[in-house]
Amino acid sequence: MSDYPSNTVPETKMTARNVSVFYGAKQALKSVSIDVSREHVTAFIGPSGCGKSTFLRCFNRMNDTVESARVEGEIKLDGTDVYSPEMDVVQLRARVGMVFQKPNPFPKSIYENIAYGPRIHGLARSKADMDGIVEGSLRRAGLWDEVKDRLAESGTAMSGGQQQRLCIARAIAVDPEVILMDEPCSALDPIATAKIEELIDELRGRYAIVIVTHNMQQAARVSQKTAFFHLGTMVEYGDTSTIFTNPAESRTKDYITGRYG
């Protein structure tokens, strides 16, 4: 958990200021501001429908794909507004990778799943280069030893946990700066979940990680910062240890102690 010294101020990777999201006339997120640190794992927790996934999807503009969605406010990556014209959305999504709730590998080989991202962004100079990227990504996702002999096999034939780690490896392969994870373990069994959590811990430091989770124990285990969302507002944001042991808001306390949610 957070054996991090909480008095050091970590470098900020992404900032959100007064972000509101509307789906048509309905407001899903109400003026949320947050700083995401480069070195920490930041967890968003809260009951279903509280806007945490909606908020996460603003960071790489995945809400653009929802026709009725409208985003207000300001989200900056290294000081550049991601919704500004200078920010190319394709580049943004390469720099801010995403892992989805349900494992969604491409219906291609394991190798192709990893190689696809680097290829479209032109990250590999040669075949050997690409092989190196694929191996490195799979290694970092803790999947290499399991799949090194069957890279040509289908990515969709693996178990759910392996598929999700493949999706993480796929995100890593593009060499992003931030990885967004939208309830990455909700479709997995406890053993696969433990592996993903271990992996998140290993990836911390190299990538800024933001994880949305339903599971409070998971947030406690993997994150150093936690934001609690309720009914479209961010109720509380702080060090994970503080949120879980000494929350400032009664709503946070009620949720954490299991009174609702």
Add this chain to the structure above:
Amino acid sequence: MNSALTSTAPTDGAERQPAVAGKRLQTDWSSPAMRSRVRARYRAEATFRYTGLAALLLAALFLGFLLFTIVRDGWTGFQSTDVKVSVTYDPATLMIDPAALKTPEAAQALRSADYAALMIEAVGQLGGAADVVSEGAWLILRENLEADPTLLGKTQSVWVPAKSNIDLLAKGKFDLAEPELTRGVSDDDVSDYTQLKQRGLLRTGFNRIFVTMADSTNPELAGIWGAALGSLLTLLITIGLSFPIGVMAAIYLEEFAPRNRWTDLIEVSINNLAAVPSIIFGLLGLAVFLNFFGMPRSAPLVGGLTLALMTLPVIVIASRVAIKAVPPSIRDAALGIGSSPIQVVFQHVIPMALPGILTGTIIGMARALGETAPLLLIGMRAFVVDTPQGFESPATVLPVQVFLWSDDVQRGFIEKTSAAIIVLLVILLLMNSLAIYLRNKFERRW
């Protein structure tokens, strides 16, 4: 029945009582009424299953009957009867000046010679059986002499096509026991046939003319190749236009177009277009391509354009369904690592939707191949004796050829009609096999 059981078990009437909260009696799953209901359900299931089986058998029976009659009537269409004649390529009869063969106009001289007269002379030697060869039999003589000009002045035995009645007699298509008036063939022809048969001057073999030539007024000289080539050229235009346009339209509507009243209107229009009777498309083609743009009549180009209009909605609808069926999670995955929308569509969505798109395309193409009505209106029912030379030369197509031959009064066209249907069905089968092969190739799910 056991009295203890009847006392505790509710009667059927009790079971049907409305379930008042807390007062509902326990259901007796072994009561006679319940058992009979279960039996009734099994009966209904069995009835349904046997009805389905009967329907299937009936369909198979009809199909089998159809194929049987077509093949029975049609297979002789692929055979023809030839008569052996002895020909002397006499320059005088041919009206060829042998000296002209040494000039540069030799080819012209050979082509325009009087082969019909030569044929009459040769057939005259057969004695009583004078009009047994086809009207177009002299073409064989020209072919031979053009291939080998040194034959001039020499004598050669040649097999030439017999006329239709002799051909049909050889295939046993007439009932000779019937009186002359009703059996459809004259006594003269029958005696000619018997005489030739006895002298061994007849042979029945593979009908080369049928598979290499185009239409003719004489059944023995009519071929299917012209119509088959016409169909091929027409379908090339059709698929070349309707496939790319249809798929692109479907991609745009599914992946890029906003949802509003205009796209709703377009969607409704496309669905309605798919249901428009094909002859209306023929009228459209007539008005637009022939009358407005002044394109040539009877041409595969116009036929293909007209059929493309007809096929387009089918392809658009099938492609949209196939694209819609691609799971959104794949789009998310691709977008999430920074694919551009075009990359998402062409590298992920289309490959996954391709089997469905191809199936829809092949259904549309099969319909286009069998379509007659719209082509009649743009003049493709013309009598075309040459195989089409290109997209703008007059042509007909297989189903129209079937239609024309089935309409002909000459007896010899009966077997040609069925033979043409066989060709049409075989091409259809080949096209469908290709489609299934392609679909399975792309459907290789990981």
